[in-house]
Amino acid sequence: MFQPNMFESHHLLDMSHKTTESELDMLRDDDYESKSGTDIMEASGDDQDPTQRPNKKKRYHRHTQHQIQELENFFKECPHPDDKQRKALGRRLTLEPLQVKFWFQNKRTQMKAQHERHENSQLRNENEKLRMENIRYKEALTNASCPNCGGPAAIGEMSFDEQHLRVENARLREEIDRISGIAAKYVGKPLLAHPNFSHNGPPRSLDLPITNFTTQSGMVDEMFGTNNLLRPVSGPSEADKPVIIELAVAAMEELVRMAMSGEPLWIRSSDDNSSDSLNDEEYFKTFPRGIGPKQLGFKSEASKESTVVIMNHINIVEILMDVNQWSNVFCGIVSRAMTLEVLSTGVAGNYNGALQVMTAEYQVPSPLVPTREYYFVRYCKQHPDGTWAVVDVSLDNLHPSTISRSRRRPSGCIIQELPNGYSKVTWVEHVEVDDRAVHDIYRLLVNSGLAFGARRWVATLERQCERLASVMANNIPAGDIGVITTIEGRKSMLKLSERMVLSFCSGVGASTTHTWTTLSGSGADDVRVMTRKSVDDPGRPPGIVLSAATSFWIPIPPKQVFDFLRDENSRNEWDILSNSGVVQEMAHIANGRDPGNCVSLLRVNSANSSQGNMLILQESSCDSTGSYVIYAPVDISAMDVVLGGGDPDYVALLPSGFAILPDRPGKHEGGSRIVEVGNGGSLLTVAFQILVDSVPTAKLSLGSVAIVNSLIKCTVEKIKAAVAPENA
Template sequence: MFQPNMFENHHNLLDTSHRTSENNFDMLKDDDHDSKSGTDIMEAASGDDQDPNQHPNKKKRYHRHTQHQIQEMEAFFKECPHPDDKQRKELGRRLSLEPLQVKFWFQNKRTQMKAQHERFDNTQLRNENEKLRAENIRYKEALANATCPNCGGPAAIGEMSFDEQQLRIENARLREEIDRISGIAAKYVGKPTLSYPDASSHGPSRSLDLPMANFSQQQGMVGELFGANDLLRSTAGPTEAEKPIIIELAVTAMEELIRMAQVGEPLWVPTSDNSSHEILSEEEYLRSFPRGIGPKLMGLKSEASRESVVVIMNHMTLVEILMDVNQWSNVFCGIVSRAMTLEVLSTGVAGNYNGALQVMTAEYQVPSPLVPTRENYFVRYCKQQADGTWVVVDVSLDSLRSSSISRCRRRPSGCLIQELPNGYSKVTWIEHVEVDNGAVHDIYKALVNSGLAFGAKRWVATLDRQSERLASAMASNIPAGDVGVITTPEGRKSMLKLAERMVLSFCSGVGASTAHTWTSLSGSGGDDVRVMTRKSIDDPGRPPGIVLSAATSFWLPVEPKQVFNFLRDENSRSEWDILSNCGLVQEIAHIANGRDPGNCVSLLRVNSANSSQSNMLILQESSSDSTGSYVIYAPVDIGAMNVALSGGDPDYVALLPSGFAILPDGPGHYEGGVLNGGTGGSLLTVAFQILVDSVPTSKLSLGSVATVNSLIKCTVERIKGAVASNMSKTMGIL
């Protein structure tokens, strides 16, 4: 359990702890006067006015400020709404007012501003509530009037068009959203909550109850990529009563993480792959930490690992990345599908993050729609130790919410960061979770159950690769003379920024995130193809219209490194890339992104006999580390690319990324710093984003879905055939 003195060395976590009794007394006095409003200030009677024979009900004197006084105090209020005693005296002296008059005016002004803000917030809530109600009614009417496209009669569920199925799902989502916002409005506005009956009798919005007509007997749903109900944002921040508990929990978690990072066997057991990877002995952990942060949750499997790495990154840069939710989710985009900070309890010491404490929520993924994401509600605490080492620790807060049922609990996890010479840092990373892996697809179970899919090895490998990428982006001494090397700083910066956006878009749409819902298009044999849709209207980085995202994952009997080299090689692209129409692909520019020659950003030209595809450009980034590889690409307009390479804004280059994520099929052995699968095989995810209609308001036809389904299946068959052919050549069977 927590000890009362745990927080003695962490007193700087909450700024409120520095308030003096005098400040608290002033705050109470402010509250007493906050009920006054306006600029007419009632003065207390002076000593001369306090006549004991005066009638007690006689009204007191009022003082009305001059226009000049009001203007001066208004200007001062904009700069400092809470003046101290010295400022009030100085302002009163300058305006011929008593300090108490100045104090009352500022109190009333603050009350007035607060009331205005509350009225604005209430208006916003009412407008949002009414908008959702109108949308809900419109969708219900659309469903009620739905007709069969063939016979014109009432439509059965299985006969609905692709968009009509989406309306049904969106209707259920809006119903939940209306109930939530109506509850908020009732709290602030005073109106009773609204509750709409479910338009469907088939259960909640996330149940798989909508069969897709003419496509599959398997049931599924279609969600909007980056547009479905965002469960992360519905998580409320901590209450005032929970904050002291969170602080003690964070301090306890940090103490545990530091101990776990510093001890070796028998707590940590080295793996048999001759790497620095270690796994936790659960029995020894229970003996070493008998109380910890609480007992193990029933039905969950313990998963813990430790890994160390030296990275080309300054230790303070790394701390900033970990404590900035946007930078953190971008650097680890292959692992973190979504993340947000709910509340910052402490910003730490001025100038750095020493003592910073923030409540967060995040969703962790494997790049495949076949592996469920892991969602955590947790606190992140950053502290610099006496020896200069920085520690960043996460620990779940699910236990504070008795109503929540967690599939994954994060025990003290995080990293120790040690400063090294020449801007390098040594990072010791620990991942310790309790999780339910029951919903993982069979082909991924060996990888996930081994702890490699979400473990410390994957985090440090990603960090190492991204540190090399950052160093490459900042390099200035690029040798000229190599054909295709971009040496201009503007061109390199634009091309790398464009590639980064492409990778982020790919990673955010390839996993099984709760932000979008996949629909399976094949139900009998073979590999399932999952699809989702989104509509792009005003995003300059994406072409306007309806975009269909399709993905499938399957096993290949080839080591991951061989698959990676095959897919990134422009000379073998015609063997699988249908969109290039078997044209000759040539690399015309590249930027190296690390020690591995396969880690680079390339610009490819497709010389095709098809006039519509002639001289088409393809932006491609390939990256590989010891836990997985990516080959991600997107067609780009030649004119827009030339503008970007000349120093123009790359955000206006429209991208629809497609590509591959390659993982080992389980724990295996290391060869040349690369992890090969347990059986020597690979898990390959293929994903496409394709514009199927340039008009965002048009309906998505099932024919478009069929085309994309055929495209991705044909690509898979081509890859399987090419891999089998290469294996035969390797074995000498021609």
């Protein structure tokens, strides 16, 4: 359990609790091994007196030469003595077992540091060799001459040498990053390597030299350029690690109790569509020592939800503990994620006891809802009954200078194995946030818990488990139709569609990695735009990509909007690119129990014969918390390769699409009239990506912005006219 001033003390738990002490010992082993020799001090037995005054100076024991020699000899045979061996050695050398334990810890740390210094020296020598070799290549390129005429060599004639130089440069950068990493960990110097973000994040936005184009947000050239990093947070210091370990163990205990508790801690909602709500008074009575009081201006959000998914419990644990898998599976929620440091990898070859310090950004698919950034520790544990638990808890209080608009109290899930490869997952989300920047039309959704709560996590997991089961199928199910004739072709098309969905989700929200520019007014349905530069990305056409998005409320149930947008027969009612042509489904892959969960390949037979035929890859998915219709035009020859089982990574895609979320009961003031939001309506986000120039170094023209703005507004009007003509 936590103390109220837990971040000022390392004694946070009652260590008489046997289970807690064993967990701490298991996790601390790795932590102590990573300390430098000067960080671990050997204290006399008197230093362990609990009545000793905190400011009293510690006394140190200096071993005799004989004791040191005996300890050295024993260390050569057994560097990790157990309790029995330490006691026997202590009796023989007239030392306390604790003194023996500290000596061996110091010795192991010293040996490790010597090994790292030796390796560091070798790497520096290798780095110097690579640098000198690099210089020689540069000189060779500079002084190269044509063998026929003796003049300067043309660029084309140096292609082989240039390629060799590029390879050497790449090797050199890897070595520099490796050396910098070792220096940062063991010498205390700053890390030069760039953070390793999950690959599903958007590329760096482009700073555009645009002038004379004023919006409410200011000049466009001031708004389009952004950074590509999460809120900068460094990894934990050595002094923080014991606190983090104890915090994680206590958070695990709280998560398990919250997941297994019912009333009065959780109040069951009378509405079957709502999650259980937390009784705050009962919570603080049950967990009085938590992570401290709620911060000023923050509000609490807590929810609990259970579901059964078609996935082995071990596979679920692996997804949660691998940052790339986790951010990909939950790409609709996790816009970016990064592991800062792994404090423990677990024991016995699995994730039992794994401990990681992470940072992540959570989103709603709309630029009108600010993302939530968290700096937290994730702890995984297998309990004696065979269930697994993964818990997160914020570490912001370790860095009080860090400004945060959200923090996670113990949150996570309990995973129970069921027969036939199924698992029961119980999810608890408990956060405190400042959500005052949420746009009014999304406020009811956020307050209901559907935006960031437990139900959205379990619904996403359930849908993704069904999709993964479809990907792993070793036959072509009866629900699949069309031109797909092989298992390899089916898997390649699903893989291509997965990348399309990841790309769409990473760019539709209000992530801190990019800044949307509002083109008009300040209403909900204003178009917001941003630019990206694509260079040397085989999965994206080269040039300048303009992204545009808008969100608005529509008084039509989400299911009706979803069915209209995904149906190829109604596509020409809203899709300007189809040019009123006939749309035909050439291939259909079912990847879920709901008929709306599928991947389709569509052919557009345009009425304009000069345009020829066009193929569109589309994935539609829905669950109880929202739905997506995501699509991208694809090259016919490239799709022939994919359908034949070829590598889909080199098919260029620019996905566009729709995110459809349900609203919640309540009323919203909309201008001079009352707009009924919450009576079964939908919150619809429309997002386009368009290649406006195939030259990455080009400047964005005002005409391109105007065309995209007109395109997205025309699409919105067509959708409203088709599904809600009385509100159009």
